[in-house]
Amino acid sequence: MKFVQTVIAVLAILWIAGCSSTGDSKGDDVAVEEHSDGAGSGFDYSDGAASSGVGGYNQLNIEELNDPDSPLSRRVIYFAYDSSEVAEEDRDLVAAHAGFLAANPGVSVVLEGHSDERGAREYNVGLADRRAQSVRRMLEFQGVAPEQISVVSYGEEKPVIEGYDESSWSQNRRVELVYVGG
Template structure:
């Protein structure tokens, strides 16, 4: 009987659809590759669940008045979960904000480019978000303020099969 393989495939497909559907909604993603931003709007994918945030300011994401840091996206190298040194000031400003606002909560959304299997990319997105979580923890942020979510390749910031698009998709977003 041919029903059993189809039923198994259907069960797997429904499970993946359920996991993909369990996500937040709204907003767009902004940010730049080098830690600075000129104030122009970013190019997020509408309805993708990404949050807004521009990297305007002095390039380090620091806010003198206790507001949420403006730059809310950091980027990663291909197949890496290592935090690039150029984004450490951005992470430090988020850590300062979270330490000084004990009721604030953040979701670290890990993303990848489309290369690799879906399963591998879900794991890589989680490893990226966990590396940011570890950085924040070392800076004194309470674990109860941080949640980690991986979207893998499912929510691209840029469409395309070139290095520029891939680089924009390898990221972690701070969703407050």
């Protein structure tokens, strides 16, 4: 328990530091963390602005989300090229989030859909929306109330990595689960 509190405190400090460096003030709300890198591949999320899209994060101090040993700490799902199908190996992850949301009806999640840079921008918004909608359908199928879920599709506009080969593109084709409320 003490460890979890420390993680929260450290993340809160990092988050506040990120905010002050970007001048993006969201008041005194303490976000659990802005993002999880899911696969643990060491993305740099220290820039708070990279994920400041959803305003009004409310107080959300649910320890389960912060436990690095919990599957809930992974909040990014990756997709194959031109595909909106959740991969077999990610289904348990989606199910874990579904279980958490179903057990916490006061918590909401924003599903942010993203694509790689190839192809038309609005078509990519469509593709990224389809990815987020696949995750939405799986969550709803597993008992999450539709009101707990919203979808924002950014298409190719917010890459995690500004790279120009498959290794970057594969990291950019993703759905991020961003928790709100609590």
